Amino acid sequence: MKKSLLKSALLVSMSALTIFAAGCSSKTEGATTGKSADDKITIAWLPNESGADLEAARTEIGKEIEAATGKKVEHKTTTDYIVAIEAIANGNADMAFLGAQGYIEAHNKNEKVLPLAVPSGESGTLDDAVYYSWLAVNKGDASKYKDGNKFSLGHISGKKFSFVSNSSTSGFKVPSTGIVDYFSKKGDYKDLKAEDLQEGGKDKFFSEVLYGGSHQGSAVNLLTGKADIAAFCDTCVNNYVELANGDENRPGAVYKVKKDAAEPFNTLPGKEFELISVTPVLNAPFVVNTKEINEEDQKKILELLTSDKIAGNEKVFVPADSKFSGLFSKKSGKESLLKVEDKFFDPIRELSK
Incomplete structure (x- = not known):
């Protein structure tokens, strides 16, 4: 996807609301191309992918990397975005699965952190390698956020709002932008900045601001009434909810919590929410600290991740009709993991300019 087109989609779609759419390291210092003496690879996971329901999915990926490299894989699960980002940046983790913003922050801290691969789109290419950032409200409240028949951001000020983490791409960076x-085009808020959205209170843009800590947590903030509006993404809640009405990833779509949903949705079966905004976001990468993993192992891991073996592994790319809780669910086309370069994430960098 061309940079200019994606940036336009990221910015304009939020405004118009019409786009349908992981301790210090004890390893011996090595060369800048990566260390070769280690017999272990540690993978850091964001809170969204750290839950017990995704343990089998993490294990499957670890098992495949062990087979490819001959090294033991350990998983570093987290409850905070910053822990995962710091872990890969400071060498406490060798690999990580991060959102685009998380990767950019890790790379800014340590330029040796680089992306390996991202999941493609349904086409099997990078052209549609996106997922979706949602703004959602509880079922029955959507009419409060409309001008006529169209949803409008103009009605969200003064509300209780839940973000994921300020290091989240789709749970903060994209929606706040x-x-x-x-x-900023309105008189009363012409000097509004993203920093102004991080805290709520009297004389603030939002009356209260919450952070879910994960996309699942942000959604739960909404469904339990702690927030009026919440930002979270489609891929992180796919395992817990199902479409109840409307078209997937379109404003006006209604989703319902599955009756057998795992934690943290297990106490909320049947609860419904409606989308008032949908924005495409660049897919999340697997990243590697190139100072911690040598070039030979980097090559082996990249070849594995982008192989037909992984693309056809139903515990990695999970078929739409499967009940397995995986990282990449609802496979419906030619989805696979593709090699990606740092510049792929420039459109997200531009959101900070």
């Missing part, structure tokens, strides 16, 4: 872009 869209909100600022929209309101």
